[in-house]
Amino acid sequence: MNKRPLSGAWMRSFSRLGKGRAKTKIMKVPRLRLSENEYSLIKKLREKGVATELVNQCDEAGLPLSNVKHFWYKSEKFSIFSKTDGLQLEDVFDPIIKDVQRYSPKMRKIKRAKVKNPHCLILDPADIHVGKYATNSEAGESYDIKKAVSIVDTGIDSLIQKASGFPLDKIIFVIGNDCLHIDSPRNTTTAGTGVDVSGSWHEAFLAAKDMYVRAIEKCLPLADVEIIFCPSNHDFMSGFMLAHTIKAYFRKSKNITFDVSIAHRKYTAYGKNLLSFSHGDGARMENTPLLMATERPEMWSNSVHRYIYLHHIHHKQTAKFMISGKDLIGVTCEYLRSPSASDAWHAKSGYRSPKAVEAFVHSYDHGQVARLTHFIEPDAKVCKCGAHLYNNYTHGWICPRCDE
Numbered sequence: 001m002n003k004r005p006l007s008g009a010w011m012r013s014f015s016r017l018g019k020g021r022a023k024t025k026i027m028k029v030p031r032l033r034l035s036e037n038e039y040s041l042i043k044k045l046r047e048k049g050v051a052t053e054l055v056n057q058c059d060e061a062g063l064p065l066s067n068v069k070h071f072w073y074k075s076e077k078f079s080i081f082s083k084t085d086g087l088q089l090e091d092v093f094d095p096i097i098k099d100v101q102r103y104s105p106k107m108r109k110i111k112r113a114k115v116k117n118p119h120c121l122i123l124d125p126a127d128i129h130v131g132k133y134a135t136n137s138e139a140g141e142s143y144d145i146k147k148a149v150s151i152v153d154t155g156i157d158s159l160i161q162k163a164s165g166f167p168l169d170k171i172i173f174v175i176g177n178d179c180l181h182i183d184s185p186r187n188t189t190t191a192g193t194g195v196d197v198s199g200s201w202h203e204a205f206l207a208a209k210d211m212y213v214r215a216i217e218k219c220l221p222l223a224d225v226e227i228i229f230c231p232s233n234h235d236f237m238s239g240f241m242l243a244h245t246i247k248a249y250f251r252k253s254k255n256i257t258f259d260v261s262i263a264h265r266k267y268t269a270y271g272k273n274l275l276s277f278s279h280g281d282g283a284r285m286e287n288t289p290l291l292m293a294t295e296r297p298e299m300w301s302n303s304v305h306r307y308i309y310l311h312h313i314h315h316k317q318t319a320k321f322m323i324s325g326k327d328l329i330g331v332t333c334e335y336l337r338s339p340s341a342s343d344a345w346h347a348k349s350g351y352r353s354p355k356a357v358e359a360f361v362h363s364y365d366h367g368q369v370a371r372l373t374h375f376i377e378p379d380a381k382v383c384k385c386g387a388h389l390y391n392n393y394t395h396g397w398i399c400p401r402c403d404e
Helices: 008-016 036-061 089-102 145-162 201-219 236-249 285-295 297-301 344-349
Strands: 070-074 079-083 119-124 168-176 224-230 256-259 265-270 273-278 305-310 317-323 329-335 356-363 367-375
Touching: 119 145, 119 273, 145 201, 145 356, 145 367, 168 201, 168 236, 168 265, 201 224, 201 236, 224 236, 224 265, 224 273, 265 285, 273 285, 285 297, 285 305, 285 329, 305 356, 305 367
Parallel strands: 119 168, 168 224, 224 256, 273 305, 305 329
Antiparallel strands: 070 079, 119 356, 265 273, 317 329, 356 367
């Protein structure tokens, strides 16, 4: 059957359909408003409760807090989806710091007589790695939390005794620089590298905190103290927390000042000295003098003696950058030794540098005048046959060749 096309009348009829009718309005769902009580609760959760609970949950799950971009908060009354909006480490750690501040000891201001021919002592126990584990049978030396803090305790005592002949009016105490070996409950560094550990992360944290407190309390009777923190690659987050814990503990002391920001390079002046401290895992050593002049031009122009103290590589390395002029004015840059033992990886790689805790004495007018070193005696236990001994915890130290 042939289909005939629609006539013009039919087309006009269809075109008139729907004309004159009102358009249907789409009803919009009104936005729900929060009551004052609801808003107050959400604000309270954002400011305190959620941040604290978020830290606890991440800790239990072994997740880095910095990886959390959003989360659900569920209670009996609400189920809230929240974005962290760039949650900062300082924001999460503030409640912990406030708790520490409530219990910080009261300290009377120490009045000191003016010192003639003043000097500054720099105490810099570098790369302690509290929590590192090494065993004699594998690494040729032993290391754990207890031994790490004991070595630093002894080293600080030794260096203070060695500096006793100088008239001191200031002590710069450098903290950080891989003080802690790990930065997560999964026994990894900040970058996620797995390492051999002794004890748990919180045991290492508390041991390091007590170690720093003891050291600073030993310094206070001698001179006013400036605490300088250097962020580092093993414990970038937990080291920052440790530094602020120390600041909170000593916050009532009028004889201590702090520079515990997250900045990688720190600068301070002492008389005609310009001093810089950094972990050493960032800018190359040959670039640090120009960085010093660029980042602190006024301090540079007011100084005569300039020193840059670096860490990270665990062994001594020194370089001097000379500038031509009427007098030769240099920037001395050096890496410091570490007191920590070589673990299995370092022993396998052949890293056997001398272990030490170091300090430096700077004259107010004449720059660095003394270098003080407390060397760590090696504790390798070796049999007469040449084999490393191992401790089987039942019969003591045993030679795998002669005693088995």
